[in-house]
Amino acid sequence: MKWHHIEENWAAFYEAIVDKWPEADEAELDEIDGDQRAFVKYIAELTEQELADAREEILDWMRGELPSDVVMDPGHDGHSISLSAKYVGEGEDEYDDDARFGDDEKE
Template identity: 75%
Template sequence: MKWHHVQDNWSAFLDAIMDRWPDADEAELEEIDGDQRSFIAYVAEMTGQSVADAREEIRDWLTGELPSDVVMDPRHDNQSIALSSKYIPEGEDEYDDDARFGDG
């Protein structure tokens, strides 16, 4: 994943951050609010690492999966629907209600 995923969905990442860095303080993380430099500095200070080592640790963490709260964000659903329009016959709106197909 890229940092912009984290930055744009900071609150959804808090649990994943707390899992990875159990000593992190949630209130301090909320203040960081997705700012990458602040987060790197915070991890370095919290773990006693150099900034370079903290940056590398965060880079390794970013290779993981997106939290389900981020994946399930309605913005992603709407984007997927819009991208599916190339499979919709001409004249049909991809945002139409498909209740008649049982997906209510």
């Protein structure tokens, strides 16, 4: 994942942050509000590490999956749909209902 995913969906990452760093406090995460430098400094203080070591630990954590709260966010869906436009034929709208394809019918 990229930092902009984290920054744009900061509160959705609280659970993942606390899973990785159980000592993390949500009130302090509120104050950080997605600021990458503040987060690195916070994790360094929390884990009693040097900034470089904390930064590396965070980068390792960022190699993981996006939390489901972020993936399921309607804004994320809209972004994914707009990216899919390159696969939709000319003259079609990527936001159109796909019921005509038959996959919305109930058995």
